[in-house]
Structure formats: structure tokens, C-alpha cells
Amino acid sequence: MTELTSSKSPASHIAFPTRDETTRSAGWLGNPDRFVRSACIVLAISLAMRLLVLICFWPAWIWRTGLVHDDWNRLAINWVDFGTFGYAANEPTTQRAPLFVIFEVPLYLLFGENYAAWSITLLFFDVCTTLLLILLGRRLWGNRTALLAGLFHAVSLPVIYYSANIEQFTTTLPFVFLWVYVISACDSHTSNMRHYAILGLLSGILILGKSVYLLVVIGAAAALFWFNRKRIASTVTVRQLAVMLLLAAIVVAPWTYRNYLVTGGRLIPVQSYFWGVLWQKFVISDLDAREGWNRPDGRTLQYILARQKDLYASGNPDYAAQLPPAQRELYYEQLYKRQVLEWAASDPTAPVRYVLSNLWQFWFRAENLRKTLLMAAIQAPLLIAALLAFTFVIRYRQFARVRFAVVLILILWGEHSLVFGWGRYSLDTVPALALIFGTGIDAWLRNRPRPIGAHLWRLGTAS
Helix, strand or coil, rough: CCCCCCCCCCCCCCCCCCCCHHHHCCHHCCCHHHHHHHHHHHHHHHHHHHHHHHHCCCCCCCCCCCCCHHHHHHHHHHHHCCCCCCEECCCCCCCCCHHHHCCCCCCHHCCCCHHHHHHHHHHHHHHHHHHHHHHHHHHCCCCHHHHHHHHHHHCCHHHHHHCCCCHHHHHHHHHHHHHHHHHHHCCCCCCCCCHHHHHHHHHHHHHHCCCCHHHHHHHHHHHHHHHCCCCCCHHHHHHHHHHHHHHHHHHHHHHHHHHHHHHHCCCCCCCHHHHHHHHHHHHHHHHHHHHHCCCCCHHHHHHHHHHHHHHHHHHHHHHHCCCCHHHHHHHHHHHHHHHHHHHHHHCCCCHHHCCCCCCCHHHHHCCCCCHHHHHHHHHHHHHHHHHHHHHHHHHCCCCCHHHHHHHHHHHHHHHHHCCCCHHHHHHHHHHHHHHHHHHHHHCCCHHCCCHHHHHHHHHHCCC
């Protein structure tokens, strides 16, 4: 049996299968007609699951009341109606990244404030992400791996639920997969400068989706250099990575300049809410200690807003009121920073405790105990399946083929663990988990012992 990565190959070499190897090793899936039928089945499952979740939770969707989680809709509406990227007319904000809003704008232009149409469109968009995993994934990882990865994404209930809830990560997922695909191509011996240029553009788009991807891009560039330090001349690798980082910076630069203008000269690459998010971790942990987790829906937000009001009052409200909106946000950010540092100084063990709690909360935590248990119930099966597949990845020496999926997961997990872990934040990792799942299960199927009867049958047909 031929393995995709020879055990005799150096660790820095990745032997992705050729199209002929993919066809032969995938068995009946190598037949184009059968592959198309299998892909259609996965897409049908993806579509059916999304429509089922939409219908089953129909009475509970918050957007049926005219509200959207975190007021993402207001950003698009004000951008179209008043030319202001902000929560109110003529009050620009630097607390949000623009990518999701760019996708929301055509939804608002087409459907107005009919949020059911927004939700359905985003669900169909997510079905397209399943299709992207299958059609593009097969080029590097093979037919069966791509189908398994597509199936993993198709049945991911957390992804489906939060997509239907109109959440920003939905539009990030296809770019996450494209980024992993292109950087994996750069990691292979078939890459060229064009791959690095595309990688730079995708990196810039991801950073415009969420500022956490700034460290993902930089960390992945360092990892790419390290993995290939013995295979490619250092000067060549540095030049290619420089092109990638330069193009990423060019994509982000217009938004950074916009932030520079609205803040009166402050350099903010994407968004400016780091200390505010970290402050929320301290506040929610305090609420957990005071009232426990088994609290009613909405209590967490109510408590955060009350503490936020107290914090703003502790500063200089008259001075803050005179500041332009974006500069006022930066003033409040300094208040968050001051209070976080005060809390950390008064209880030096708190940051360590919070980081440890974030390690698991990144995957499962929600507003209260009921929602956390629900998140765990729908998230745990997928994570267990991905973890089991990862053991096969290691056992059958396939790690090199998914190492940048692992890099992305570890960096995102590490960033959120240092600041604030919340279950929905982990959903950005689903395309990477899907590739690990597909690669591991495919490796196991290729290498599993065949029944004795199958060997006897092969001997009989050979004779």
C-alpha cells in the first residue's frame, strides 16, 4: 500500500498526491461520476441540516425581534444610509473589523431589514463553503479526504446555528480554508511566487475579518520559514515571505488609514477593543463567582452593561462627551486598561486562573450554564472525531500535510486563551479541523487491515 508521505522522506518534505495518485488510491471515489454523486450527497446533507436548524429554532431567533447579535446590522445600515461605519449615524467606530459588514451591505441593499432573508442567505453561503472544501480540497488532499472534510463541515451544528444567527465568523470560514490551502501549497515543493502573492492577499482579507489573524499570519510566516529552512535557500524563502507580508499589509492599509483619520492620528491596524475584551473576562468571572453559572438568559449582558456604566462614570464623563466618537472609544479603552491592570495587581493569580479557564472555554463556554451545556453537547462530538482522526494523522505520518491547519488552530486557541475564551470564537477553526478529520480518517482507511477473505479473493482473481 502506497502512503502519501513516505517514512523515509525528510520531515520538511511534503508529498501531496498527484491527480493520478488521488484517483487510484481513492478506490471507487476515483471515478469522476461517483465523486460527483458523493459530493452532491454531502451538499444535500449540508443544505438539509441548515434548513432543519433554521426551522427548528425559528421561534428563538433574536433577529425576529428586529435585533441582530452585537448590532452587526447597524454597521451595514449606517454605512449604506449615512456613509458611516458605526453603530449610529456620523459616529464612526474602530471597535469592529469591516469584512463581515462588507458582506452584509448587499444583504441590506437586497432585502432591507428582512433578517430572515439575511439568515437564509448566510446559510446558503455556508453551503458554498462546504462545496469549496470538497472541490478545492481534493486538489491537495485527495477525493476522499475532501469529501470527509466537507461532511465534517456540513454537519457542524455550532457553525450552522451561529450562521443562522447572523454572526461574523460565517464569512470568515471560506477564507480560512483558502488560506490553509494556499499556505499548504506554499509549503509543498510545487509552490511559486504566485502562491505567495495569493497567500498575501488572503492574509490581508483574514486580518480585515478579525484582528486576531494578524498574529496568525505572522506566526505562520515564521513557521513556514522554519519548516523549509533546510529545503529551500533562506534568501529565497525570505523574499517570498516578504512579498506575502507586503501584500497583506497593502490589503489592510486602506482600513488602517481610515482608522488614522477618524481617531485623529492614532495607528490602529484593524480594531481597537483589546482591553475592552479582556475587561469583560474579569467582569464575567466576577459574575460567575457572585451568582454562579445557572443564571437566566440576558443576565450576563445586563451585568456587563451595568459594570461598564460604572466604569465610564469613574472617569471624566464631561471630557469624554466632548471627544469625537472614535476618540471617545479610545478614551474608554484606556479606562478598561486601567481597571484591568488594577484588578491584576490586586490579585496576581487571577490572570493565570483566567488563562487556564480560557483553554476549555474557548471550545465550549457560552452565556450561562444551560447554553454552555448545549454548546458542549453539539461541539464535543466534532472535537472528539477530529482528535481521533489526529491520532491517525500522527500514526500514519501524515502530519506534514495538515501542519498549517494545526498552526492556525494553536495560534487562535493561544490568543483567545490569553484574553477571553468563548465557544463561538472556536468556530473559525472548523475548516482546519475538517481537514484534519478528513486526512486522518482517509489515512486510517488506506492502512486498515483488510479481511482475510479479501486477500483470498484477490489471490483467486490473480490466479
